Amino acid sequence: MRASISRLWRWLRRPSAGVAAGTLLGAGFIAAIVFAAGFTGFVEYTNTMPFCTSCHEMREFVYAEYRESPHYxxxxxxxxxxxxxxVPRAFVPKLARKIKATFVEVPSHLLGRIDTPEKFEAHRGRLAESVWAAMKAxxxxxxxxxxxxMQMTLETQKPRARARHLDAQVSGETCIDCHQGIAHKLPARPEAAEEEDFTL
Structure with a gap:
């Protein structure tokens, strides 16, 4: 076994005399295509509902709320x-989001930071604020x-929603400024402010 590894290592290090450069380039090209297809396929798989709900935190705490929302x-x-x-649709922002998930969210999952309803609720506000800040940004x-x-039929919206959408176009507000808690429960807020109805 050791001799085989040694021979392979020597072969990899020496200049190619027995293999045509075209063969090496072709093999490299095919390997790159296979890698790119596999990588893209895996990234897309991580965007599926089965993947998103594969950990119990998402399945039990977040997915249940989402199933009661108009987005579901x-x-x-x-x-x-x-x-x-x-997850952004464009590749580079999508990749950045996946990297953040890999190095921030997965370790939190593995360390059990939100693995009980009590822990999740204790962090809900911080998690929501983080998502809202990213959406605002x-x-x-x-x-x-x-x-x-620009494609909204404002004339068919409720008066309050129409007024807010028109105002947002002028003021530069963005969707998340008003539409929080659409798919998930809002975190408990210190003030007992009554939520406004921004349904269309």
Whole structure:
């Protein structure tokens, strides 16, 4: 075994005399395609509902709330998945989001930081604020992938919603400034302010 590894290592290090450069390039090209396809396939798999709900924190604490929301079940029959709201569609921002999940969220899961309802509720506010801040920073990019304010039929909206949407176009507010708690319960807030109804 050791001799085989030694021979392989010597072969890898010596200049190619027995293998044509075209063969090496072709093999490298095919290997790159296989790697890219596998990588892309895995990244896309991590955007699926089965993957998102594979850990009990998401399945038991978050998914149950989402299933009661209009993003899951509604008159039009169109559902927004976890990835639709939490993962950018463009490749580079998507990759950045996946890297953050890998180095921030997965370790939290493995360390059991939110593995009980009590722990999850204790962190809900911080988690929500983090998501809202990211959405605010990117002008609610994931919302706008489905909802185009310029295509809204404002005249059919309730007066309050119409007024807020018109005002937001002028003031520069973004979707998440008003539409928090659409798919998940809002965190407990110190003030007992009554929630406004911004349904369309």
């Amino acid at each position: 079940r509604n008159n039009s029959g169109v559902s927004a998945t976890c990835a639709d709201c939490h 990117n002008d609610s990019r994931e919302c706008r992938a489905c909802h185009d304010p």
